[in-house]
Amino acid sequence: MTVISMKHVSKNYSRIAALTDLTVKIEENVITGIVGRNGAGKTTLLKMIAGFQKATKGELRVFDENPFRSLLVSANSIYIDDAMSYPGSMKLHELLDEFNRFYANWNEELAVRLMEYFSIPLNSRHRFLSKGKRSTFNAIVGIAARCPLTIFDEPTTGMDTAARNDFYRALLKDYIAFPRTILLSSHYIDEMKDVLEDLLVIHRKRIRYHGSISDLQEAHLSLRGSSEQLSGSTLGKIIVSKTTRGLQEEWIVENDFSDAERAELNRQGITNTTVSLNDAYLALTEQPRGGIDDVFNA
């Protein structure tokens, strides 16, 4: 079942375009990573899906309804970011009680256990927590709500490494027990790669890629060898980036190599492997690996 569908969706703030001509479908019970550079439009996209903001153009449907002003979408989705608004007068256990009243699938026991595990006192107030603990509390809310559509926008901001790892592990465990559609946005693609099934890359306010992680990795090839070897073997190929690694060079190229061409690369002693997810993402978003070296080498 399709949970989110967009047809030529655009969003403008006044006359400034935030997102342009998005067409995509996100299926039920899939964890999709939403990635893109700063200002690419990730948060705007997630807020439109949550129903907080209205698409300027195009058709956006969530659970087959326009999410803006939709009670159905609100009752079946939760949006977690690092700027959650809670009443300052209420303690954390009171906030959890409110979530319990509003969300049908809310698991109070799980929320309290996670609060204990992350050493967040239930009697504290959200504004008195450290930045990392605030994010952890928000993340706990997102997991315990067990909403059919769970949206995390930069959920790990301020968390330490251990808390980040624990969050992704907790999310994955709860997802396996109670599958749901999850959208997860982060700048740290490597740390969330283990929980992701699909990736939606937004670049320059448009969708640059939507599909499985393995397909994205296989779409690029990393070649290692001398500059001369690589130049000779990549004639007619699209080179995404070039990096010098000691005596060798590493080039990332778009992978349209045939089996025969791959065999030829092996014969010439050029190491050719599929790229890491991070490298594939960097390639898609035109962030040259090692590009900063060029600044100093100029």
Add this chain to the structure above:
Amino acid sequence: MSLTHRTMGEVVKQQFLFKLRSNAAVITVLFVMQAVVWGLMIGGANTGLSMSTFELRWNLITNDGVVIASLLWALVVGVILTTPGQRNASFTYVSSPVTENLANFCFFGLAAIIAGVTTVLSGSVMKLVVFMKDGNSIIETGGLIAAPLDFFSRIVVMILYTLLIMVVVYTFMLFVQMNRLMIVPIVLLVLLSTKSGVFDLLGIEGNMGTLFDFFYKESSFWLFLVKTGVVMVIVSILSFFPSSRIEVKQS
């Protein structure tokens, strides 16, 4: 995972209760304001009249200060419930613009009842204190026992004034949030309908009457009820226009 279907009534009720719990301090502020003003007013204003043969001195004690404090509080409550912080907090939980608006009106209703009852009762307590301090007093309005209908109509009128201010200010603020330029026509409309407004500034006799006279000088209780009721319903309906267009979490 199957979808949850919530009725509008359920969500409005939950949002209303949430607003009560999260805005308890707002009600406390009303009591504090009323108590402070009550304390200041109970002293009264000493006035005297002296002739060659006699001297007349009297002490005027009035509950008007508490009424004004409650109405000012109503104005602030109307503003507070339109702030982005309040709206974002509502949308942290299940909400839609319609349920948000309806829950706010429920909150206004209860807040107005509390303000109306406590304001009129503060007048009664004031009379009791004056009576116990100095039995020689002239009381302008009747109490619960002497004139129960009058007493309850005072409570209803106070509730309606408080509610009217909350709803009008709330709707005005929503329009301004939707588009800041809306402040111009709304302020012009208010100025045009008051004697001390644009007409006076331009030296022209206004014949629209005053906005305040429309309610304040109404001597019939039932007509007042109809007037405030109709105006509140119209303004409340108008408020759905901006509230359904304002986006959430814009920062």
